[in-house]
Structure formats: structure tokens, C-alpha cells
Amino acid sequence: DTAVSQTPKYLVTQMGNDKSIKCEQNLGHDTMYWYKQDSKKFLKIMFSYNNKELIINETVPNRFSPKSPDKAHLNLHINSLELGDSAVYFCASSQGQHGYTFGSGTRLTVV
Amino acid sequence: GENVEQHPSTLSVQEGDSAVIKCTYSDSASNYFPWYKQELGKGPQLIIDIRSNVGEKKDQRIAVTLNKTAKHFSLHITETQPEDSAVYFCAASYAGGGADGLTFGKGTHLIIQP
Numbered sequence: 001d002t003a004v005s006q007t008p009k010y011l012v013t014q015m016g017n018d019k020s021i022k023c024e025q026n027l028g029h030d031t032m033y034w035y036k037q038d039s040k041k042f043l044k045i046m047f048s049y050n051n052k053e054l055i056i057n058e059t060v061p062n063r064f065s066p067k068s069p070d071k072a073h074l075n076l077h078i079n080s081l082e083l084g085d086s087a088v089y090f091c092a093s094s095q096g097q098h099g100y101t102f103g104s105g106t107r108l109t110v111v
Numbered sequence: 112g113e114n115v116e117q118h119p120s121t122l123s124v125q126e127g128d129s130a131v132i133k134c135t136y137s138d139s140a141s142n143y144f145p146w147y148k149q150e151l152g153k154g155p156q157l158i159i160d161i162r163s164n165v166g167e168k169k170d171q172r173i174a175v176t177l178n179k180t181a182k183h184f185s186l187h188i189t190e191t192q193p194e195d196s197a198v199y200f201c202a203a204s205y206a207g208g209g210a211d212g213l214t215f216g217k218g219t220h221l222i223i224q225p
Contacts, residue, residue, distance in 0.1 A: 004154075033212050041198055043155070045212035055212075090154055092212075097143045097204055100213060102154035 006091045006103040021076045023091030032074035033092040113138040117216025134201035135183040141203040149198045
């Protein structure tokens, strides 16, 4: 019954690898997001996506790319992982401005 | 773009006392202000929100106030309990018609002393 679920919960990988994080929401929301939380707990939006547009935070490297096969899924692909990519990544969804709901996070560690 | 400042970064209060966390925002077009609670190892959870057409909102021990003129909003928790210990985030958003996300403050670590 989890509203926003993301997998895996933990991901440890070597520098240079390519990895994906999956996200699914069962709330019927029209917009999905990816946020990055760094070691100081600062939450920053990376992408927002609905069926009309993809908005990319200009500070996000192009090694990061969202892929949405349908309204209920927004996966995050990361190419050529770097040490600085280590963080907790949160998926979220909303219906317009209403009901922002976050997943439980994916802790990515790049070694 | 929007910038949200949050203070204090750490707040320690005695159990039963009140706690107040303050935020300011920069974009006068922002019209939605949620507050999130994040416990260790979990995602942020919405605890209360307020829209720009309202000055105050209460939900049991939690209240939020908004001053649009001064562009600041505050979270008030009364009769604090040990389970209130967590990191609290304020955020701001503008429903501009696109897929807008939330701009977060840097968080307040609330510690409830028994």
C-alpha cells in the first residue's frame, strides 16, 4: 500500500559505473519529481515531470537522466558515477500543488 | 529562482514547552508553503501546509502562520513530546502551470529534552 515506492533502498557502486533507481506511485498523481539530499540534509530538486513537460534543474549534470515509461513511474538513470554523486535520492509525486508525497529514499554510495 | 531561508538550524526545547521554526522566502509569486518532518532513515512527511490566501492554520498541536507582506512563515509546535524530535523542513512553491517542485529550507534539527 506504499504510496511512493523506490528501489533499491541502498546502492553501493564503483566510480564510472552506470546505475538506475526506480520509482512508482500509486496515488494517481500527475507530476513526479526527483530530489537529492546531501550529507548536510539539504534537499534540492533535480527534475520535475508531468505529461506535458520535463523541467530540469540547470545545476544537474547531464549524466543524470529521468525516464518515464508511464504516469506512475519516473526512473532515474545515472551514467559514469562520481564520488560526489553519493547522497540520498528521493522520488516524490503530487497532483498539481496538492499532496506532495515522498518515497523513503535511496542511499547511493559511490566508492 | 526562489530562495528559502530557515532558522534556527538546531533547536533544543524541554518536553512540554513550545518550539518555533521560522522561514523566509524571496519570490513573491510563491503561493504554497508546506512543512515536512523527516525522521532518521525516512523520507520527508508532510505535517501541515498553508496557502497564500490564508494567514494561519492549526492542526492539533501544530500551527503555521504566514505573513505575505514580509514574506515569512513559521511553524509552531505546542506541548512538545519526545516523538516530535526530528528534522523539520519548510518549503515554498509556485503553481505556475508547469511541473513546479518545492524549494526547501536547509532544515531545523528539533531536539526534545526529557
